[in-house]
Amino acid sequence: MALENDPGLETIAVKIGRGVRGSYQGLAGTFASLAYSCLDKKAIPGFYEKGLIAEAQLTEGGMLLVLSGKRSESELIEIMDIAFENIGAFPGAQAGAKYIIDVKSKE
Amino acid sequence: MALKTSKEYLESVKKLSPRVYCGGKWVKGLLDNKITRSMVMANAAIYELAEDPKYKEIMVATSHLTGEPINRNLNVARNIHDLDMRQEMALLTSQTVGTCNYRCVGCDALNSLAATTWEMDRDLKTKYNERFNKWLAFAQANDLAVSGAITDAKGDRKKRPSQQDEPDTFIHLVEKRDDGIVVRGIKVSQSGAIGSHETLVLPGGALREGEEAFALAFAVQNGSPGLTYICQYNAYSAEREFCEEEAEIGNPVFGQRETSTMVFDNVFIPWERVFLCGETKYCGRMVTRFAKAHRMNCGGACKVGFADLVIGGTVLAAEYTGVDKVPHIQEKIIDMVRLSETSHACAIAAAMRGREEPKGSGVFLPDDLFGNAAKLNIAHGFWEIIKNAGDIGGGLVVTMPRLKDLEDPEVGPMLKKAFTAAAPADKRLKVAKFLQHWAAGLHGTGTWHGAGAPQTQRFMISVLTDFDAKKKMAKKLMGMKEE
Numbered sequence: 001m002a003l004e005n006d007p008g009l010e011t012i013a014v015k016i017g018r019g020v021r022g023s024y025q026g027l028a029g030t031f032a033s034l035a036y037s038c039l040d041k042k043a044i045p046g047f048y049e050k051g052l053i054a055e056a057q058l059t060e061g062g063m064l065l066v067l068s069g070k071r072s073e074s075e076l077i078e079i080m081d082i083a084f085e086n087i088g089a090f091p092g093a094q095a096g097a098k099y100i101i102d103v104k105s106k107e
Numbered sequence: 108m109a110l111k112t113s114k115e116y117l118e119s120v121k122k123l124s125p126r127v128y129c130g131g132k133w134v135k136g137l138l139d140n141k142i143t144r145s146m147v148m149a150n151a152a153i154y155e156l157a158e159d160p161k162y163k164e165i166m167v168a169t170s171h172l173t174g175e176p177i178n179r180n181l182n183v184a185r186n187i188h189d190l191d192m193r194q195e196m197a198l199l200t201s202q203t204v205g206t207c208n209y210r211c212v213g214c215d216a217l218n219s220l221a222a223t224t225w226e227m228d229r230d231l232k233t234k235y236n237e238r239f240n241k242w243l244a245f246a247q248a249n250d251l252a253v254s255g256a257i258t259d260a261k262g263d264r265k266k267r268p269s270q271q272d273e274p275d276t277f278i279h280l281v282e283k284r285d286d287g288i289v290v291r292g293i294k295v296s297q298s299g300a301i302g303s304h305e306t307l308v309l310p311g312g313a314l315r316e317g318e319e320a321f322a323l324a325f326a327v328q329n330g331s332p333g334l335t336y337i338c339q340y341n342a343y344s345a346e347r348e349f350c351e352e353e354a355e356i357g358n359p360v361f362g363q364r365e366t367s368t369m370v371f372d373n374v375f376i377p378w379e380r381v382f383l384c385g386e387t388k389y390c391g392r393m394v395t396r397f398a399k400a401h402r403m404n405c406g407g408a409c410k411v412g413f414a415d416l417v418i419g420g421t422v423l424a425a426e427y428t429g430v431d432k433v434p435h436i437q438e439k440i441i442d443m444v445r446l447s448e449t450s451h452a453c454a455i456a457a458a459m460r461g462r463e464e465p466k467g468s469g470v471f472l473p474d475d476l477f478g479n480a481a482k483l484n485i486a487h488g489f490w491e492i493i494k495n496a497g498d499i500g501g502g503l504v505v506t507m508p509r510l511k512d513l514e515d516p517e518v519g520p521m522l523k524k525a526f527t528a529a530a531p532a533d534k535r536l537k538v539a540k541f542l543q544h545w546a547a548g549l550h551g552t553g554t555w556h557g558a559g560a561p562q563t564q565r566f567m568i569s570v571l572t573d574f575d576a577k578k579k580m581a582k583k584l585m586g587m588k589e590e
Contacts, residue, residue, distance in 0.1 A: 006241075007241060007244060007245075008238075008241030008242075008244075008245070008379060009245065026245075027241065027242060027245045027377075027379050027380065028241075028377070028379045029286070029287060029377025029378060029379035029380060030377070032286040032287055032377045033287075033328070033331065035286075036286075036287070036289075037331075037332040037375070040375070041332045041333060041373070041375075043332040044332075045328075045330045045331065045332055046123070046124040046330045047124070048126055048133075081122070082122055082124060085119070085122040085123060085330070086122075086123060086124060086125070086328065086329065086330025086331075087328045087330060087331060088251075088304060088305060088329075090249065
C-alpha cells in the first residue's frame with residue numbers, strides 16, 4: 001500500500017533575532033508536542049532545569065518562546081536543536097514551514 | 108536516508124536527553140554512563156549488522172509503503188519469507204550482542220499495529236491505519252530505533268485496571284484535546300527504551316467495555332516532557348559501574364539486558380501518533396498479535412542465539428579443563444544443542460506456517476501454536492542449558508576471583524598455578540566469567556518471562572490444540588465407536 005500524496009509531515013522554522021536560523025521536519029503533530037511542552041509543562045524537551053522558559057505564548061503563525069537568562073544566538077539554536085531531536089524532528093529544508101517559533105533570550 | 112549507519116545512530120543518541128535515572132543518579136548522557144552505554148552500544152551493533160552486505164538478506168527489507176530499503180526492525184511482514192528472515196534476524200542479533208536486540212519488541216509491536224489498525228479502519232471506518240502508515244514511513248525514512256512497551260505495572264492482580272487504588276499502575280487517558288491526548292501511568296521492564304528514538308506503547312492485555320480509558324496505543328518520542336525512565340539496577344549493574352576495566356565483565360561491551368520502568372506523568376501524544384483510543388474490543392487482538400510475533404522471535408530465535416553463545420562457552424570450558432572427550436560431558440553438550448535447536452525449529456515452522464491476518468490486510472503473522480511451543484520449550488530448555496553450562500564449567504563459574512587479579516604481582520602467580528589446566532589460567536577464567544554472565548546472571552528469569560510467562564503459552568496451547576480431533580483419531584485406531 002503506497003502512502004497517499006500527504007506523507008503527514010510538518011516543517012517548523014526557528015526564528016532568532018531577525019531571521020530564520022533553522023528549520024525542522026517531523027511527523028505532523030510535532031508543533032503540538034512542542035507547544036504542549038512549553039505552554040502546559042513549562043519545559044523544553046530534553047531540558048530538565050526549572051525556569052528555563054521565561055515566557056511562552058501561541059502566536060498567529062506559531063509560538064513566541066522567551067528563554068531565561070542571557071543567551072547567545074548560537075546557544076539558542078543549540079537548545080532548539082536538542083529540543084526538536086528529543087521530540088522526533090530533524091533539521092530539514094526551510095521551504096514550506098507551517099509554523100514559526102520566535103525564540104528570544106530574556107536579557 | 109533510509110538506513111542509518113551505526114555511527115549515525117550513535118551521533119543521534121548524543122543529541123537525545125531523555126530523563127533517565129540509574130543507580131541513584133540522573134544520567135546526563137547515555138553514552139557517558141557505563142550502564143546505559145552498554146545498551147546503546149548493543150543497539151549500535153544492530154545498526155552495524157544492517158551495513159554488512161553479508162547480512163543484507165536478513166537485516167534489510169523493502170518498505171511496502173515506499174519501496175525503499177529499510178532496516179528489517181521497521182518492516183511489516185508481507186509474506187512467509189519476511190517472517191522467516193524476521194526470526195533469522197532475532198537469531199543473528201542475539202548471537203552478535205549476547206543481549207537484547209532492543210528494536211525487537213518495537214518490530215513485533217508495529218506488526219501487530221499494522222494488522223489491528225487495518226482491521227479497525229475496516230470495521231469502524233476510523234483512520235488509525237492511515238495514521239500508523241504515516242508514522243511508520245517517517246520511522247523508516249529516518250531509520251529510528253523503536254522500542255515497545257507492553258507490560259503495565261498492573262498493581263493488585265485481583266483487580267481490573269479501573270478498580271486499582273493507584274490508577275497509574277496502568278497507562279490511561281487523562282485528557283482528550285483537539286490536537287492530541289494526555290496520558291499517564293507506568294510501564295515496566297521496558298528493554299532498551301532509554302536508547303530508542305521512540306517507543307510504541309500497546310495495551311498490556313484484553314480490556315472490557317467500561318475500561319475505555321485504558322485502551323490506548325501510541326508512539327511516544329524518547330524525550331517527551333513528563334516521561335521518566337528508571338533503570339533496573341542489580342549486582343551486574345554495580346559490577347559494570349565500579350569495575351576498573353569493562354573487559355573484565357562477562358559481556359564486556361553489550362552487557363546484560365537493560366530495562367527501565369517508564370513513568371508517564373501527563374505526557375502529550377499528538378493524534379498523529381495515536382493508533383487506538385478507547386476501542387476496548389481490539390485491545391486483546393492487538394496484544395495477541397504482538398505475542399504471536401514475539402513468541403516466535405523471542406522464544407524460538409533470540410534465546411536460541413543466546414543458547415549458541417552458552418554452548419560455545421561451555422565447549423571452550425570443557426576443552427580448557429581437559430574434559431571435552433568425556434562421554435557424559437559430550438552427552439550434556441548434545442542435550443544443550445537439542446533443546447536449543449528444537450526451539451529454533453519451532454520458530455522456523457511458525458514462520459513457514461504463517462498467514463495473512465486479518466485476511467486482506469497484507470500483514471503476515473506467524474503460526475500461533477508453533478510460536479507458543481517455541482517459547483514454552485525454550486523457557487524450560489534455557490534453564491537446562493545454563494544448568495549444564497554451570498555443570499560443565501564447574502564451580503569456578505561462580506567461585507572465580509577477579510580476572511584482573513591475575514595481573515597482581517603477589518597473588519597473580521598463585522592464581523595462575525591454581526587455575527592453569529589444559530589451557531592457561533587467563534583463558535579459563537575468561538570463559539568462566541562469560542558463563543557466569545549466563546548461568547548466574549539475569550537471562551534465566553528473563554527468558555522465563557520475556558514474551559509472557561510460560562503459563563500464558565500453556566493457556567494458548569490449550570486453546571489452539573484440537574484435543575477432540577486427537578481423541579477421535581485415537582478412538583478410530585483403537586476401533587472404539589463414537590458415542
